Amino acid sequence: MQFTVTRQNLHQGLAAVSASIPTKTTLPVLSNILLETADDGIWMSGTDLDVSIRVKVPAEVKETGSLTVPGKKLQEITRELPDHPVEISTRADQIELACGHARFKLNGLPADEFPSLPAVQFEAGMGVAGGDLQSLIHHTSFAVSTEESRPILNGVLWELRDGLMRMVATNGHRLARMAVPTGPSEGGSTSFIVPPAALQQVQRLFKDVEQIQVAWDAGDGGARKNHLGFRSDGVEVYTRLIEGTYPNYEQVIPKDNDKVAVVDKRSLESAVRRMAVVASDQTHRIRLTLEENRLHLNVLTPDLGEGHDELELSYNGEPLEIGFNATYLLEVLRYMPSQEVRISFKAPERAATLEPSVAEGDDPVDYLCLVMPLRLLD
Amino acid sequence: MHPVVGHRSARASLARARDEMTLPSALLILGPRGIGKQRLALWISQLLLCTSRDGGEPCSQCRNCRRVLRLEHPDLHWFLPVVRPKGVSADKLAQALEEARHERLAEFRDTPVRSSHSEEPAAIYLAAAQELRRRARTRPAEAGEQLFIVADAESLVPQESSPEAANALLKLLEEPPPDTRFILTSSEPGRLLDTIRSRTVPLHLSPLTLPEVTAFLIELGTDPDAAKKAAALSAGSIGMALGFLPDDGGEPGPLDRLRRRAFEILRAGLSRNPGDGYSLALGFKVTGARGLVPLLDFLEIWIRDLAAVAAGAGDLLVNEDAGEYLRKAVEELGLHPAVVSEAVAVVERSRREARGNVNPQLIVAGLVARLQQTLLSSPLAGSPS
Numbered sequence: 001m002q003f004t005v006t007r008q009n010l011h012q013g014l015a016a017v018s019a020s021i022p023t024k025t026t027l028p029v030l031s032n033i034l035l036e037t038a039d040d041g042i043w044m045s046g047t048d049l050d051v052s053i054r055v056k057v058p059a060e061v062k063e064t065g066s067l068t069v070p071g072k073k074l075q076e077i078t079r080e081l082p083d084h085p086v087e088i089s090t091r092a093d094q095i096e097l098a099c100g101h102a103r104f105k106l107n108g109l110p111a112d113e114f115p116s117l118p119a120v121q122f123e124a125g126m127g128v129a130g131g132d133l134q135s136l137i138h139h140t141s142f143a144v145s146t147e148e149s150r151p152i153l154n155g156v157l158w159e160l161r162d163g164l165m166r167m168v169a170t171n172g173h174r175l176a177r178m179a180v181p182t183g184p185s186e187g188g189s190t191s192f193i194v195p196p197a198a199l200q201q202v203q204r205l206f207k208d209v210e211q212i213q214v215a216w217d218a219g220d221g222g223a224r225k226n227h228l229g230f231r232s233d234g235v236e237v238y239t240r241l242i243e244g245t246y247p248n249y250e251q252v253i254p255k256d257n258d259k260v261a262v263v264d265k266r267s268l269e270s271a272v273r274r275m276a277v278v279a280s281d282q283t284h285r286i287r288l289t290l291e292e293n294r295l296h297l298n299v300l301t302p303d304l305g306e307g308h309d310e311l312e313l314s315y316n317g318e319p320l321e322i323g324f325n326a327t328y329l330l331e332v333l334r335y336m337p338s339q340e341v342r343i344s345f346k347a348p349e350r351a352a353t354l355e356p357s358v359a360e361g362d363d364p365v366d367y368l369c370l371v372m373p374l375r376l377l378d
Numbered sequence: 379m380h381p382v383v384g385h386r387s388a389r390a391s392l393a394r395a396r397d398e399m400t401l402p403s404a405l406l407i408l409g410p411r412g413i414g415k416q417r418l419a420l421w422i423s424q425l426l427l428c429t430s431r432d433g434g435e436p437c438s439q440c441r442n443c444r445r446v447l448r449l450e451h452p453d454l455h456w457f458l459p460v461v462r463p464k465g466v467s468a469d470k471l472a473q474a475l476e477e478a479r480h481e482r483l484a485e486f487r488d489t490p491v492r493s494s495h496s497e498e499p500a501a502i503y504l505a506a507a508q509e510l511r512r513r514a515r516t517r518p519a520e521a522g523e524q525l526f527i528v529a530d531a532e533s534l535v536p537q538e539s540s541p542e543a544a545n546a547l548l549k550l551l552e553e554p555p556p557d558t559r560f561i562l563t564s565s566e567p568g569r570l571l572d573t574i575r576s577r578t579v580p581l582h583l584s585p586l587t588l589p590e591v592t593a594f595l596i597e598l599g600t601d602p603d604a605a606k607k608a609a610a611l612s613a614g615s616i617g618m619a620l621g622f623l624p625d626d627g628g629e630p631g632p633l634d635r636l637r638r639r640a641f642e643i644l645r646a647g648l649s650r651n652p653g654d655g656y657s658l659a660l661g662f663k664v665t666g667a668r669g670l671v672p673l674l675d676f677l678e679i680w681i682r683d684l685a686a687v688a689a690g691a692g693d694l695l696v697n698e699d700a701g702e703y704l705r706k707a708v709e710e711l712g713l714h715p716a717v718v719s720e721a722v723a724v725v726e727r728s729r730r731e732a733r734g735n736v737n738p739q740l741i742v743a744g745l746v747a748r749l750q751q752t753l754l755s756s757p758l759a760g761s762p763s
Contacts, residue, residue, distance in 0.1 A: 024473075026480050027450050049452050049519045112441055115452045116520050148508045151515035195516070224556060226517040240516045243555045 001065025002089040013057035014075040017046035020053040021071040032068035034114045056234035066111035120229035125215025132180040136167040141196045145171035155193035155242040174328040179366040198239030257344035259317035275299045276326035278307040290320045322348045323374035332369035379447040384586040393434035402579035404560040409583030412494035412617020415563035419527045452519035458529040459500035472505035494617030499668035501533045507546035523557040531562040532569035551577040585614025640676035647749025655746025662738040670732040685718040724748045
């Protein structure tokens with residue numbers, strides 16, 4: 001293998017791929033990245049077996065071939081190189097790099113030791129609007145559970161329905177659900193449970209991409225989806241999917257919350273953040289008391305102290321007292337894409353839902369967050 | 379990785395089950411320590427992943443076979459006991475245990491043929507069982523299925539009082555994700571949770587034959603005489619035989635040292651001087667009781683040999699080199715085989731104490747006193763001539 005590449009292209013390619021290189025691994029080859037020549041450039045691949053990234057950078061290929069090389073070391077070397085073309089060639093399992101007067105040799109491993117990337121057929125997949133996908137990921141993946149006890153909740157549910165694409169994530173205490181309209185689906189309805197680490201890479205690597213190709217491979221005669229692939233303009237991200245059936249989240253979303261408050265997002269965020277200072281480190285519990293057009297926020301933590309605040313809002317329902325984990329409340333408020341938030345309640349022991357309150361004439365946003373209440377002790 | 383030694387009929391049945399698609403999704407390989415249970419588990423992994431199997435055996439040449447044998451196949455996950463990292467805070471324990479597992483796997487890659495004996499007690503801790511569970515919930519990376527080898531599965535319960543690790547695995551065995559296989563190995567199935575035993579299909583392996591062990595050692599480059607001696611002591615276990623081989627300086631191997639130490643306990647147990655037990659006990663540390671378990675295993679073999687001599691079967695000794703001493707002891711003390719066999723229960727009691735982490739000095743002192751009481755005070759014991 002022999003090729004010449006600009007230092008900048010090499011650096012960009014390595015920066016994209018290196019995020020998938022694990023720091024500690026049982027498989028030594030995973031510390032390496034795979035370099036493969038193409039007609040007009042070089043494919044670089046890295047994987048931690050959960051998420052794989054493959055990018056193509058322009059290069060002048062003189063001799064075809066492939067080899068794996070230590071990813072972090074190559075990245076460190078590239079960072080320090082002068083701004084000259086970089087000539088890379090291989091001799092047996094060793095890579096030789098020359099840039100200006102600098103010369104390096106790095107020991108690699110044969111390409112066939114590198115794990116095969118998933119056999120995803122992008123031609124049989126579908127196109128997804130990049131902006132829509134980014135928005136879904138941004139507004140839902142924060143709610144994924146990090147607890148090991150229910151692995152199924154460690155992923156984001158991505159549903160593709162006819163004319164609709166939806167993501168849902170929850171940890172059992174709060175939930176985020178967002179949907180965007182799409183064109184008619186050719187492949188019918190399908191869904192995946194995607195690890196958030198992969199979605200982070202999609203966010204990072206497809207930042208300004210208009211159209212992203214999505215496809216999956218399946219085992220068991222198509223019955224089980226193993227991997228999901230994302231592709232656009234020489235960048236590919238693959239992820240292993242999480243096994244299992246996602247809980248029926250619709251069941252927990254209340255349909256009869258009849259006490260509706262509309263509140264300025266920033267004012268509520270500030271007030272909740274102030275109360276959170278004095279809230280218990282364990283429960284983060286704060287108390288919300290709703291009266292006509294007024295919200296009282298209270299916090300009382302034995303051994304620490306108490307706090308009170310109030311703000312105006314639009315509310316005409318019966319008075320209500322309800323407890324929340326301030327951290328969860330702040331989290332969902334942070335992702336609300338509107339100035340005003342519509343919060344619906346039923347009773348102190350029932351889940352509250354938060355939705356963006358969109359001004360008339362603006363496009364509606366199908367976004368809902370749910371926060372479970374905390375029991376108030378007195 | 380060396381080829382599998384022995385276990386031909388087990389391999390033939392497994393290959394047949396593979397062809398007939400009847401290989402169980404959770405297999406428990408049972409048999410004495412060091413006879414090649416984990417190596418057979420790797421062989422089964424090859425059997426399942428090999429892309430050019432011809433007849434019964436996997437090819438060992440294809441990309442998948444090579445990666446299995448180098449422990450580098452992305453869908454093969456090997457969980458094995460590790461020594462608990464010291465000085466690690468609880469929040470970093472999971473990461474430290476995973477690193478310890480990586481290091482042990484790297485050791486296996488470098489030195490696949492090794493003694494089964496370990497100086498420090500190791501276990502599969504809860505954090506490792508949780509890591510296993512996390513991996514099992516994702517789809518296979520490459521192959522059609524994921525394989526999990528859990529070596530020495532009895533060590534999933536590091537202490538009788540904390541079965542969390544075993545329970546964490548239990549949930550997975552109860553509802554295994556599709557396309558996931560578990561191969562557990564154990565040399566002490568009695569220490570496994572009943573619920574794990576009931577959810578796995580047992581495969582019992584017999585010890586290897588003496589010629590198989592001897593030939594393997596000689597193939598490794600061992601001196602034939604040393605190989606024969608080590609094989610004779612190994613009870614059909616390559617892992618044990620390797621521990622009996624003298625080191626490069628000609629000093630006894632780690633297992634031979636343990637065997638000799640166990641012999642000292644037996645001698646003290648046959649002595650009429652109560653002080654012998656105490657002076658012997660002072661030579662032990664005050665911590666690390668679980669490390670006594672292998673020593674007690676050897677003591678049991680010594681007692682078995684003593685009983686063999688007492689029963690007139692002195693030609694069937696494991697420790698042939700001490701035959702003369704044992705014959706003399708039986709003669710002088712007039713030991714009856716029934717009395718000698720009672721001493722096994724004494725050793726078992728000490729083993730329980732060791733697993734319960736009692737001070738090793740107290741265990742040894744008590745053990746010797748009880749051996750003396752059992753062997754020398756029985757009405758069946760004769761008076762020394």
